[in-house]
Amino acid sequence: MCRKPVGEGAKRVTTERGSVVIWWSLAGNGVRTRLRGVAQPGEPRQTTGRGVAAADTGGLPAKDDLRLLRAFAARYNRCGASPPAARNARMSTAFRDDAGSLPFRPAGAAAWLRDCLLAERDRWPLWLPVLLGLGVAGYFWSPWEPPPWLGAAAALVLLAGFPALRHRGGLRLLLLGSLAVALGLAAAQLRSAVVAAPVLERSWGPAILTAEALASEPQSRGWRLYLRPIEMPGLAPEALPDRLRVTVAGLDSPPEPGSRLTLRAALRPPSPPALPGAFDFARQAYFQGLGGVGFAYGAPRLLAPPETAGGGVWHAWRLWWSDLRQTVTTRIAAQLDGPRGAVAIALITGQRGGIPDAVQAEMRDAGLAHLLAISGLHMGLVAGLLFFFLRAGLALLPGAALYHPIKKWAAVAAAAGAFVYLNLVGASIPAERAFLMVLVVLLAVLLDRRALSLRLVAWAAAVILLLAPESLMTASFQMSFAAVTALIAAYETWQRRRDNYRERYGPLRRLGRYFLGVAATSVIAILATGPFAAFHFQRMALYGLPANLLAVPLTAFWIMPWAVLAVLLMPFGLEGLALVPMGWGIDLLLANAAAVADWPAAVLPVPPMPDWGLGVMVVAGLWLCLWQRPWRWAAVPLLVIGALSPLGFEPPSLLVSGDGRQVGLRDPEARLWVPSQRGSRFVLDTWTRHGFVAQTLTWPQLGAAAKGRLSCDPLGCLYRDGPVSAAILLDPRAAEDDCAAAQVVVSLEPLRRQPCSGPVAVIDRFDLWGAGAHAVWLDPQGPRVQSVAGQQGARPWSPFPQRRSAWKSGEAQ
Numbered sequence: 001m002c003r004k005p006v007g008e009g010a011k012r013v014t015t016e017r018g019s020v021v022i023w024w025s026l027a028g029n030g031v032r033t034r035l036r037g038v039a040q041p042g043e044p045r046q047t048t049g050r051g052v053a054a055a056d057t058g059g060l061p062a063k064d065d066l067r068l069l070r071a072f073a074a075r076y077n078r079c080g081a082s083p084p085a086a087r088n089a090r091m092s093t094a095f096r097d098d099a100g101s102l103p104f105r106p107a108g109a110a111a112w113l114r115d116c117l118l119a120e121r122d123r124w125p126l127w128l129p130v131l132l133g134l135g136v137a138g139y140f141w142s143p144w145e146p147p148p149w150l151g152a153a154a155a156l157v158l159l160a161g162f163p164a165l166r167h168r169g170g171l172r173l174l175l176l177g178s179l180a181v182a183l184g185l186a187a188a189q190l191r192s193a194v195v196a197a198p199v200l201e202r203s204w205g206p207a208i209l210t211a212e213a214l215a216s217e218p219q220s221r222g223w224r225l226y227l228r229p230i231e232m233p234g235l236a237p238e239a240l241p242d243r244l245r246v247t248v249a250g251l252d253s254p255p256e257p258g259s260r261l262t263l264r265a266a267l268r269p270p271s272p273p274a275l276p277g278a279f280d281f282a283r284q285a286y287f288q289g290l291g292g293v294g295f296a297y298g299a300p301r302l303l304a305p306p307e308t309a310g311g312g313v314w315h316a317w318r319l320w321w322s323d324l325r326q327t328v329t330t331r332i333a334a335q336l337d338g339p340r341g342a343v344a345i346a347l348i349t350g351q352r353g354g355i356p357d358a359v360q361a362e363m364r365d366a367g368l369a370h371l372l373a374i375s376g377l378h379m380g381l382v383a384g385l386l387f388f389f390l391r392a393g394l395a396l397l398p399g400a401a402l403y404h405p406i407k408k409w410a411a412v413a414a415a416a417g418a419f420v421y422l423n424l425v426g427a428s429i430p431a432e433r434a435f436l437m438v439l440v441v442l443l444a445v446l447l448d449r450r451a452l453s454l455r456l457v458a459w460a461a462a463v464i465l466l467l468a469p470e471s472l473m474t475a476s477f478q479m480s481f482a483a484v485t486a487l488i489a490a491y492e493t494w495q496r497r498r499d500n501y502r503e504r505y506g507p508l509r510r511l512g513r514y515f516l517g518v519a520a521t522s523v524i525a526i527l528a529t530g531p532f533a534a535f536h537f538q539r540m541a542l543y544g545l546p547a548n549l550l551a552v553p554l555t556a557f558w559i560m561p562w563a564v565l566a567v568l569l570m571p572f573g574l575e576g577l578a579l580v581p582m583g584w585g586i587d588l589l590l591a592n593a594a595a596v597a598d599w600p601a602a603v604l605p606v607p608p609m610p611d612w613g614l615g616v617m618v619v620a621g622l623w624l625c626l627w628q629r630p631w632r633w634a635a636v637p638l639l640v641i642g643a644l645s646p647l648g649f650e651p652p653s654l655l656v657s658g659d660g661r662q663v664g665l666r667d668p669e670a671r672l673w674v675p676s677q678r679g680s681r682f683v684l685d686t687w688t689r690h691g692f693v694a695q696t697l698t699w700p701q702l703g704a705a706a707k708g709r710l711s712c713d714p715l716g717c718l719y720r721d722g723p724v725s726a727a728i729l730l731d732p733r734a735a736e737d738d739c740a741a742a743q744v745v746v747s748l749e750p751l752r753r754q755p756c757s758g759p760v761a762v763i764d765r766f767d768l769w770g771a772g773a774h775a776v777w778l779d780p781q782g783p784r785v786q787s788v789a790g791q792q793g794a795r796p797w798s799p800f801p802q803r804r805s806a807w808k809s810g811e812a813q
Helices: 062-077 109-119 121-141 150-160 169-194 281-288 313-335 338-349 357-365 376-395 398-403 406-424 429-446 454-467 469-473 475-504 507-537 544-572 576-597 611-626 630-648 681-690 732-741 765-771 788-792 800-809
Strands: 010-015 018-024 031-035 204-219 222-231 243-248 260-268 290-304 539-541 603-605 654-656 663-666 671-674 695-698 703-705 710-713 716-721 724-729 744-747 761-763 774-779 782-787
Touching: 109 121, 121 169, 121 454, 121 469, 121 611, 150 169, 169 454, 169 469, 204 243, 204 290, 204 313, 243 260, 281 290, 281 469, 313 338, 313 406, 313 544, 313 576, 338 357, 338 544, 338 576, 357 576, 376 398, 376 406, 376 429, 376 544, 406 429, 429 454, 429 475, 454 469, 454 475, 469 475, 475 507, 475 611, 507 539, 507 544, 507 611, 507 630, 544 576, 611 630, 654 744, 663 724, 671 681, 716 732, 724 732, 724 774, 724 782, 732 744, 744 774, 761 765, 761 774, 761 782, 765 774, 765 788, 782 788, 788 800
Parallel strands: 243 290, 671 695, 724 744, 744 761
Antiparallel strands: 010 018, 018 031, 204 222, 204 260, 222 243, 260 290, 539 603, 654 663, 654 774, 663 671, 703 710, 710 716, 716 724, 774 782
């Protein structure tokens, strides 16, 4: 069977009047056409019109068909490039209107846009997860909780409209996109309703907690236990949270998953953001089923072994993997100690809690933090190593290699190994995405197909968004898919040239091109994930490229192969043979990170990026990666606009923590003045990053600071920023004077019994309890106040609506 019956790079177009063949000039001379029965390309022929071959039409109405072909060619030419060669396409009667005339009108902005969209119709499915994500983002960005039926009802209404638009292709396509948005909204609403569980309304304990151990995670000092509460004094059974997270300091070995225990603990609800717009741990905990977090006083006491604990098949499945993860962690820690052991545990089991903060900071500053988070690199290496070595081993057996599909056998074994690794690391969102992609690639091996494409990424993203829509709001999801999408888009662009290099050059030059590929991969990944790093962490590692040139090959060719071998040897008690050389590679990796992090200006602090800036960069980045024709470069100006959006950042002048224990004043020199630096380091770090603070200082107990803008006495401080002033009351006795002198008054104690009616804004202990942390901008036109409750809205994971309701009903204590 001839694979190219009409010549290299040809396209066959089918109309209601006959078959027409179009071939594309690879020399850039435009589009040439012929009808069925005409000589092959390269044979003598006459031409009529510009670039159109005259032919014996065989009774077909050539005039109309040639007019259709000219319009079809113009559709691509107006987009600036010809479509890829050797790809089948069909032109149906949808390109004609009801009167039989062509829909291609004279050039114009709308016509050009329509033509380019039609030229890229094979890329339309790539936008499905984007539309799903738009519906998910609409749910999470909404300031109020939508009616639970809204998403499903919208999807049903849109689905019912399809039959009525079966002859209107454009409207039907628009309806399909709207349906995807509605499905994203419905998935987010359904997920929010399914994971709903009781959450502690206020602090609990110290008291005796009876619980079942679910999982454990090593920490630098002790263990973090995940527990299912069985009895909590003062709480009814129906008010018990599904899961609790308790840190036990000084614990040598954790309890076995499934065992029942008691311990004395102090718990509190999951913390809301430390300031408006910061990381929302309460939302993350809501979707993880965490109803409370805290710490224990002393070690837990075992009540019953795992055999006596019940719970169902799914519960038993999770406990089995938790026990295996804990066993593997203990075996690794017995062979490797210190930071190398903690990193080995993170790479094999996905538990990073035991890595010292200093080591994590060095890896982050060197641009190597991605090596510690289980993602596509690790999943691909595990599956690839299993596939390569199993296939190589079977190839040594003549009987198997000659008469059996050993390549497919290796693919099945690699998929099984990837599934084991997925569950061993806890099935995080990046790991799930990587597993889905690896699974499809291995499935393509079984079907003798090639599967590395953006459609694979789109399929994985759509599945994750439908099953776990809350992952869209996490940095791991955003950075993971951004890097993979950009890398595969670049791979598709350079695929043909890379194949030529592979055939043309020898082993040494190919090795050099491998390191060049690692460098290019690092640059693309840094550019793709940079906006999200700036948005979530307000910092960028400047020397990620040289650090990754050593770290990525070291991880791929030394560390991870020994890690896979160590897991395979654990059933025989021989894991030490592989863990020791793995530790040598980890030592070199950590030394590389420490050296690069110590370089001058290794980290660039950046102002917080606004939501609209990130949105513009996401849309522009997707436009650039998902389309293939030159019109995609129209996204470059939008990328520049989004990258410059942090320049418009206006930092708040006054910050107050939600618990009322910390308050900070930021002066124009980017210095943060606080009463004491002994408070929560997490809150101060969040204020430093989101406030773009250069230095944190302690304000004087008596006297002036900040170039005379700040004056303090034992009762409080007064800060002046131009015509606007703010007073911070450390003692309510200063309320009378400060309320008369300042436009903004902040009191760390309640002021309800001492009315303060003069200032524009008054924030006291009751306001902090009912609305969370506050940020204040001292604008010349008047102060602006934002609270966490106002930014969160009335959402299921926000504790403030319940607090305000209890306050109004008189039930608050």
